[in-house]
Amino acid sequence: MAESKKTLLRFTTTGSVDDGKSTLIGRLLYETKSIFEDQFAAVEKTSKKRGQEEADLALLLDGLAAEREQGITIDVAYRYFETTNRKFIIADTPGHEQYTRNMITGASTAELAIILVDARNGVMTQSKRHGFLVSLLQIPHMIVAVNKMDLVDYSQQVYDDIVDEYKRFSQKLDIHDITFIPVSALKGDNVVERSPNMPWYDGFTLLHYLENVHVMADKNLIDFRFPVQYVVRPHLDFRGYAGMVVSGTISPGEKVLALPSGKTSSVKEVVTYDSNLKEAFASQSVVLTLNDEIDVSRGDMIVRKNNLPTVSNHFEAILCWMDEKPFSLKTHYILKHTSRSVKASVSKLNYRINVNTLHREQADTFHLNEIGRVEITTSQPLFFDSYKSNQATGSFILIDPVTNLTAAAGMIRGPVKELDEVIRIAHQDEHGRRHSSNVTWQGQTISQEARELRNGHKAAVLWLTGYSGAGKSTVAKALEKKLFDTGCQTMLLDGDNIRHGLCGDLGFSEKDRNENIRRVSEVAKLFYENGRIVLCTFISPLKTQRNFARSIIPEGRFFEIFVRCDLSVCKRRDPKGLYKKADRGEIKDFTGVSSPYEEPGNPEITVETDLRSVDEIVEEIIDKLIEAKILEH
Amino acid sequence: MQPTADMQKQNAGSYDLVYLKQLESESIHIMREVVAEFKNPVMLYSVGKDSSVMLRLAQKAFYPGKIPFPLMHVDTGYKFPEMYEFRDNYCKEIGANLIVERNEEWIEKGAHPTRLGNDKCCWYLKTQGLLEGLRKHEFDAAFGGARRDEEKSRAKERIFSLRDEFGQWDPKNQRPELWNIYNARINDGQSVRVFPLSNWTEFDIWTYIKVENIPIVPLYFARERKVVERKGILIPVYSIDTVDPDSKVDVSESEITTMSCRFRSLGCIPCTGAIPSTAHTIDEILAEVAAAKKSERENRVIDLTSDSSMEQKKKEGYF
Numbered sequence: 001m002a003e004s005k006k007t008l009l010r011f012t013t014t015g016s017v018d019d020g021k022s023t024l025i026g027r028l029l030y031e032t033k034s035i036f037e038d039q040f041a042a043v044e045k046t047s048k049k050r051g052q053e054e055a056d057l058a059l060l061l062d063g064l065a066a067e068r069e070q071g072i073t074i075d076v077a078y079r080y081f082e083t084t085n086r087k088f089i090i091a092d093t094p095g096h097e098q099y100t101r102n103m104i105t106g107a108s109t110a111e112l113a114i115i116l117v118d119a120r121n122g123v124m125t126q127s128k129r130h131g132f133l134v135s136l137l138q139i140p141h142m143i144v145a146v147n148k149m150d151l152v153d154y155s156q157q158v159y160d161d162i163v164d165e166y167k168r169f170s171q172k173l174d175i176h177d178i179t180f181i182p183v184s185a186l187k188g189d190n191v192v193e194r195s196p197n198m199p200w201y202d203g204f205t206l207l208h209y210l211e212n213v214h215v216m217a218d219k220n221l222i223d224f225r226f227p228v229q230y231v232v233r234p235h236l237d238f239r240g241y242a243g244m245v246v247s248g249t250i251s252p253g254e255k256v257l258a259l260p261s262g263k264t265s266s267v268k269e270v271v272t273y274d275s276n277l278k279e280a281f282a283s284q285s286v287v288l289t290l291n292d293e294i295d296v297s298r299g300d301m302i303v304r305k306n307n308l309p310t311v312s313n314h315f316e317a318i319l320c321w322m323d324e325k326p327f328s329l330k331t332h333y334i335l336k337h338t339s340r341s342v343k344a345s346v347s348k349l350n351y352r353i354n355v356n357t358l359h360r361e362q363a364d365t366f367h368l369n370e371i372g373r374v375e376i377t378t379s380q381p382l383f384f385d386s387y388k389s390n391q392a393t394g395s396f397i398l399i400d401p402v403t404n405l406t407a408a409a410g411m412i413r414g415p416v417k418e419l420d421e422v423i424r425i426a427h428q429d430e431h432g433r434r435h436s437s438n439v440t441w442q443g444q445t446i447s448q449e450a451r452e453l454r455n456g457h458k459a460a461v462l463w464l465t466g467y468s469g470a471g472k473s474t475v476a477k478a479l480e481k482k483l484f485d486t487g488c489q490t491m492l493l494d495g496d497n498i499r500h501g502l503c504g505d506l507g508f509s510e511k512d513r514n515e516n517i518r519r520v521s522e523v524a525k526l527f528y529e530n531g532r533i534v535l536c537t538f539i540s541p542l543k544t545q546r547n548f549a550r551s552i553i554p555e556g557r558f559f560e561i562f563v564r565c566d567l568s569v570c571k572r573r574d575p576k577g578l579y580k581k582a583d584r585g586e587i588k589d590f591t592g593v594s595s596p597y598e599e600p601g602n603p604e605i606t607v608e609t610d611l612r613s614v615d616e617i618v619e620e621i622i623d624k625l626i627e628a629k630i631l632e633h
Numbered sequence: 634m635q636p637t638a639d640m641q642k643q644n645a646g647s648y649d650l651v652y653l654k655q656l657e658s659e660s661i662h663i664m665r666e667v668v669a670e671f672k673n674p675v676m677l678y679s680v681g682k683d684s685s686v687m688l689r690l691a692q693k694a695f696y697p698g699k700i701p702f703p704l705m706h707v708d709t710g711y712k713f714p715e716m717y718e719f720r721d722n723y724c725k726e727i728g729a730n731l732i733v734e735r736n737e738e739w740i741e742k743g744a745h746p747t748r749l750g751n752d753k754c755c756w757y758l759k760t761q762g763l764l765e766g767l768r769k770h771e772f773d774a775a776f777g778g779a780r781r782d783e784e785k786s787r788a789k790e791r792i793f794s795l796r797d798e799f800g801q802w803d804p805k806n807q808r809p810e811l812w813n814i815y816n817a818r819i820n821d822g823q824s825v826r827v828f829p830l831s832n833w834t835e836f837d838i839w840t841y842i843k844v845e846n847i848p849i850v851p852l853y854f855a856r857e858r859k860v861v862e863r864k865g866i867l868i869p870v871y872s873i874d875t876v877d878p879d880s881k882v883d884v885s886e887s888e889i890t891t892m893s894c895r896f897r898s899l900g901c902i903p904c905t906g907a908i909p910s911t912a913h914t915i916d917e918i919l920a921e922v923a924a925a926k927k928s929e930r931e932n933r934v935i936d937l938t939s940d941s942s943m944e945q946k947k948k949e950g951y952f
Contacts, residue, residue: 008652
């Protein structure tokens with residue numbers, strides 16, 4: 001293939017110390033003839049000096065004297081190799097927990113991540129942490145390379161167990177494409193050549209996968225975003241805006257709008273040194289000229305008139321802390337987002353994520369390498385999208401204003417639910433404080449606040465989860481009756497009913513069950529915004545499903561109610577005869593029989609239907625809602 | 634003919650950007666960030682092939698405007714005559730603003746690798762010359778053509794490389810660099826070396842020179858040259874006085890051979906050897922580079938003084 005037609009793949013590799021990462025990269029470089037004789041000779045010489053018999057390929061990768069001394073990777077190194085149809089850039093990142101920031105540095109530009117797992121050790125905490133970071137950074141493709149297969153006699157059982165365990169774990173994560181490959185980096189099995197030692201494996205070799213994985217499809221070609229980097233003004237007759245099309249496409253003649261001014265014009269020319277283009281698309285650096293003289297400067301963003309990003313100075317984000325100096329609520333950091341730098345402060349720290357257990361923890365600061373969710377307020381509005389939908393306009397860095405060090409990497413989740421703001425301000429007004437706030441709940445003529453005032457209670461989502469037969473529907477019906485009788489506006493969303501209509505097209509595969517929950521969550525949110533107390537009864541066996549519902553409802557308004565009942569009791573009750581069918585194998589993926597149920601870790605309310613009566617349980621829940629100020633006494 | 638993005642799109646029926654165009658686009662993005670955020674940037678121009686590519690990228694980044702920063706050549710006095718000639722002609726042709734800086738004090742003292750040792754000579758003529766040049770003109774950002782594939786410590790280098798007031802690099806304490814968001818903020822006295830070619834390889838450079846038809850110093854092409862071999866390195870006879878100014882090394886007529894050779898990378902004459910080659914065209918050079926069994930800097934004496942000689946130089950302020 002002609003050089004000029006090759007495509008580029010950037011990937012990152014990570015694994016724990018001694019998982020064989022350096023050996024794997026060394027193998028890829030060696031097999032693609034990317035190691036030069038003189039470089040190899042230097043490695044051999046140093047290896048000999050140290051008393052090692054074979055050339056230690058890790059020496060080739062550890063570029064710093066300190067790394068060679070200690071035999072560990074401290075910082076990211078970049079490696080290059082190519083095959084006949086692709087050029088590859090490897091960000092070789094350290095796996096140690098204390099180097100999380102360096103791993104994120106290397107992973108932030110990657111389109112694919114290889115996580116190495118040592119077949120002898122199985123899935124370790126570190127392997128899970130790496131998976132979490134891949135999910136967090138939304139790297140589109142992930143390969144779990146189960147390495148050192150030669151040391152476990154190329155056992156299919158060992159491989160299958162690791163794959164099963166990792167798959168179970170990765171269901172909690174937001175990873176869309178995950179591939180497992182059994183390899184021996186040392187011996188070369190399944191790295192470049194198919195291994196005769198593992199005839200039971202019928203997938204691709206590692207290199208074959210790297211050469212063929214389709215990455216351009218991951219690009220956002222819909223939302224045109226053009227952050228202006230620099231104004232080119234060589235003479236009075238030319239005024240062009242230099243920048244990179246970070247997503248979407250643009251052609252001459254298209255109507256555009258400049259942010260923050262909101263002024264509109266249309267594109268006159270897409271200028272490059274080589275020629276004017278008929279169309280520019282994501283990742284091209286170009287110069288745009290416009291048909292009208294409107295004021296646009298660095299830090300502004302040119303977008304399509306009918307496809308705007310969110311414009312706000314208050315948003316939620318995930319932060320990865322990267323500075324030795326812990327985060328401080330008092331500091332005004334400098335936030336750099338696309339070509340725009342503004343002052344920013346973290347107005348609220350929601351929680352810290354324990355990267356090893358994936359649990360949320362209460363926290364009032366972040367230390368080096370810690371990750372958590374925050375709300376950020378900026379001095380001027382940013383023009384952004386969520387990181388999930390657009391990496392380029394959803395990412396930012398925080399810079400310490402005193403040391404000028406890069407203090408954190410940030411990924412925007414979305415604007416802060418302004419609803420909370422409305423309610424909080426309404427509250428403060430009750431106490432006599434005046435606020436001239438310009439916060440409005442867009443798209444609704446009647447505010448949720450107004451609805452709640454009329455209803456005489458707050459809106460909330462009560463999410464009842466538990467095994468089939470645990471009593472979710474029974475509890476929910478009795479609870480709804482009680483709420484209705486006391487004058488509350490309610491809505492009951494029941495698993496069975498939903499599947500007759502809204503979700504009638506979905507089956508019971510994991511993917512479909514996730515989609516079922518997603519739709520229900522969004523419907524619950526609409527009724528919630530309508531001021532109602534929404535009762536949802538869904539088995540929702542996975543934490544990720546329930547966490548999704550939780551994530552779209554403001555804090556303090558979402559109540560996870562764990563309807564706990566011993567599985568043996570549920571089976572005895574078996575109100576719909578489903579357990580019997582599942583036991584006979586007539587129903588696939590039945591929670592509690594053939595698919596798992598993840599108990600809530602920290603539900604707002606737990607009720608036990610095998611110990612208490614329905615009336616007692618309803619009273620219990622009502623008390624909690626009063627305590628949480630959803631209902632009045 | 635250079636494949637434009639449009640052509641490629643038609644060919645592939647998609648929005649795939651071929652890798653050279655992608656590298657080009659990223660380098661342009663980097664250059665624009667630097668010019669927008671620093672007060673006084675400069676481009677280090679060493680007259681080599683990487684410099685030539687970097688210069689073309691700068692022309693593209695600011696087109697139809699001119700390159701908005703000067704070029705600075707740190708001259709040791711030991712460059713090949715062809716390099717000086719090329720430098721002056723080419724800069725004039727494209728209208729670039731060229732600054733030449735020399736550490737005159739040590740050039741007059743006759744600093745030379747055989748008198749001071751390679752590392753010391755490099756320190757005075759290159760590193761110190763560079764640092765003084767930057768200080769004199771108060772440059773706060775300097776583009777360099779170094780690439781990560783050149784050498785193992787350079788593989789560790791960020792694109793924006795923070796330097797302290799002495800131009801020193803601290804490899805253990807580099808700023809994290811995320812996505813394509815570059816932190817351009819520095820404290821007084823600090824500066825930044827910017828490497829827009831970080832992700833390019835030697836092969837990419839030559840491919841780009843070919844498709845872009847970029848002029849380069851003729852020393853890169855093979856021709857018959859009279860050479861002698863010293864420590865495995867081929868020295869053209871016409872420059873033997875520069876390599877050995879004190880005539881300590883005997884060169885007998887019988888040692889001199891005429892052979893087809895070229896320079897794979899260019900530095901100071903005393904530290905740069907030729908390699909046997911018959912590559913007369915860029916295509917032939919590309920074929921040679923693709924088949925090379927040795928790395929690009931095999932002919933550079935300065936890299937060979939120890940296992941971490943480049944890292945050490947960079948720590949001291951070399952680019």
